Amino acid sequence: MAVGLAVLVPLASTASAATCATAWNSSSVYTGSMTASYNGHNWQAKWWTQGETPGTVDVWADQGTCSGGSNGGSGDSCNYPAWAAGRNYVTGDIVKYTDGKYYVAEHDNPGYDPVISTWYWEPYTCGGGTNPPNNGSFVVSEAQFNRMFPGRNSFYTYSGLTTALSAYPGFAKTGSDTVKKQEAAAFLANVGHETGGLVHIVEQNTANYPHYCDASKSYGCPAGQAAYYGRGPIQLSWNYNYKAAGDALGINLLNNPNLVQTDSAIAWKTGLWYWNTQTGPGTMTPHNAMVNGSGFGETIRSINGSIECNGGNPGQVQSRINSYQNFAAILGVPTGGNLSC
Template sequence: MRQRVLALLTAMVSALALAVFLPASSASAATCGPGWTASAVYTGGNVASYNGHNWSAKWWTQGETPGTADVWADQGSCDGSSPGGGSGGSCDYPAWVAGRAYVTGDIVKYTDGKFYQAEHDNPGYDPVISTWYWEPYTCGTTPPPQGGFVVSESQFNQMFPSRNSFYSYSGLTAALGAYPGFANTGSDTIKRQEAAAFLANVSHETGGLVHIVEQNTANYPHYCDTSQPYGCPAGQAAYYGRGPIQLSWNFNYKAAGDALGIDLLNNPWLVQNDSAVAWKTALWYWNTQTGPGTMTPHNAMVNSRGFGETIRSINGSIECNGGNPGQVQSRINSYQSFVQILGTTPGSNLSC
């Protein structure tokens, strides 16, 4: 019995010694999960790391920063590098290494101190020489979601802080399927530039996505071209400007409706009552109509003719060639702001 007690006492002393002399850090922190990014969509239970902690989403979220929104539950500190976006668009990207394989979306810091993003998989080509494989990246921005619209909902809200709730992000994304080439043609730079150009023009047309219908009601009866064989069945004053591009005239409602499979000639009010329909009419004009210009705004952007050419296709001689330089500059200002939000450059030929 005495020997058993002595053995027990010896074991207790050894345990106490270990507790005293072992460093507290021996209990290692959890490994950091994928880094949080503002553009990603998270659902309940998804884990992301941010600022040295793992966070678990309680429900669906996008663009809400862990630690500042109730949707995230703190799972405690973590160690190790995060394979994802880190701190949501920080500048902590690895140095480029010649001959190291990179995949599309990788971001590196080059020897000139600038950042580049892989546009295509490559075996370590030089970013400033192989422009097919690399494009400049503005540090501090979030890459677009893979396979998705190049504008995230948080970026959209940043562009339009006072927008009318009618112009919803979900309405816009629901309309994208009607014209899959929009903001989805060419390099990532061109995709971002086209999205910014489109949104800058609709911002100008609607006062920052505030106005759904044309504000000058005196113009309403003027948009009925009675020479058309179908006339104006919804009424002479029914075809006033509506939606993001302010669609107007009976013949435009007829053409847009035919292209989209929606009877807008007889029911033009759909453009002011259905967000997705409104966005579709704007995309219809952008992708298919030259207006007073020589090409569609879509073609102007994907063929590098510049933002100025999109202005010409929308308002032509009313603004271009000295018609109204103030209005042109207003559109340019919005475009320059939006490309900055999207982390790209505006390109050339901004004015018309």
Template sequence: MRRRLLLGRATVLAALSAVLGTLLTVAPAQAAEGSVGGLAGKCVDVAGANSANGTAVQLYDCNGTGAQRWNNAGDGTLRALGKCLDVVDRSTADGASVQLWDCSGGANQQWVVTAARDIVNPAANKCLDVRGNSSANGTRLQIWTCTGAANQKWNAPASGGTSPSGFVVSEAQFNQMFPGRNSFYTYSGLTAALSAYPGFARTGSDTTKKQEAAAFLANVSHETGGLVHIVEQNTANYPHYCDWSQSYGCPAGQAAYYGRGPIQLSWNFNYKAAGDALGLDLLGNPWLVQNDASVAWKTGLWYWNTQSGPGSMTPHNAMVNGAGFGQTIRSINGSLECDGRNPAQVQSRVDAYNRFTSILGVSPGGNLYC
């Protein structure tokens, strides 16, 4: 799963894959507190105002008590009485009940409020649902395949805006984009890396910012099999990425400069250039890219923001100047994929981009192909 990153050289071997699952249009949950209204004007309620683990979460007449005061903390959770809305037994099945439980950071406690007023658990890709479409007090809430029906529509505490990090992709949305990702590729590593390129996903209108974030993550997804692969899988290629014509040579060894990270950084001259730009000795210690999530993300952002590859512009400029997603493909792997060379690979990237813009609730714009 790799591709060459070149400073004015042709690229090689595109990564294969697309993001898994059917994803929904969402807006990130933000810090806010209030009732969550639903079917028949009733509210999401903690039974008996009991804060014990396992307490049922139900539909009940709105009464303004603490049992119905939900905090949308911005970390993907919905909290009441100091605990989290939780899917029982981490189930992803239709009909799995929800309850109150100690906050653990688990995927069964992650919720995304969509633009369509669904409340989605990304791990299950299912909606918060009133069992049996009943409006009776005490009706248990559950998760169910999203249908768009009234028993899945909610008025939740404020949605929209950015994550607490200032990034236009919230952690819940990131998890929804990459449900099978390797634990190495952390959201915190990504947000920590953003300071290296402050213009990334912070330039232009809100639409442009979201489109750029989606474009970067879609290409990254394609390169790594959905953020699964940290290093190049074909070890036979490892000795090939040392260009001894460079004056600095290959101090880490002949076979040390194989593909690593979200855009599979490879070749000694790319490690040297990225390291110089980031203030890191990547030429001497290329293993930093596979051992430090923030460094890995920074190398991806380095390429995105500073390199044109076989294209005529950086991917960052392609998105902020309205050239379109297709030009990001050309700058990353155009010599192998664009102009009809490998339409299936181009389609894989476009499919991922369309899914990710849908998650962020933004139009993908035009010029998607190269």
């Protein structure tokens, strides 16, 4: 399992197990054995997690009740360090700026000024529980997301997805309420199919890894010939796709492809990049297919149509359709027509 970029959280005091550890924070990344307090209990992370509330998901081990210390019920403690110029920050870090306000790092950065570098920092409402951006406004609730992917890898966090939405504000926000939910269901059905139900972070066939370097490109494969294998919800692959996605998102993925398997929000953004901007072997983007009424079948064609559509692999097509029908039902909307390709 990939190890996330962690915001270090102090472990509970060994002198007194009943003393509350630092309060859990929805924007922080926790890795196995890290401890945080929430609702009067200390909790220990079993593995990589971000935005998954202790006590409601099976990634936290209850360490028992606690009192005092920095226990917080909402997970939005305001006790964050002061920002320092030139210090390296990672996605999810929260700092207090010289204006007295708080900011959360949206991308790794070497200490850029939060009020100038808005790509790297977003205002953070301390105590309000409103971050990450767009959380709560997505047409799929966290409970519905968990229902869709009961066995998902904890890397694919709901908060990572809702953070990524800011990159493509038209996604699941175009058209009627029904169309918005249909697009969200279609996207999640396709990425779920690509990853075995949001289980796989990287491509499982390692023999393919050296094949994804197109050396004819002027920029080549600076991260290594075998560095551009499938990663993330859309299984982004090939050096030219890493470059194109990175250029669009403002992230140097050509030189740092591993970000797609270590940063949940970046991984989700690559999936949304393909969905909203790429036609693949089809004639339209998956986003346009759903908002313009062309149907779910055209999203399959744009993602893997050259292999699956027109009788290429009807079993795979039906698998995608089944997931879409299931997810649309969870969201309470009809599927619309043109399901197959």
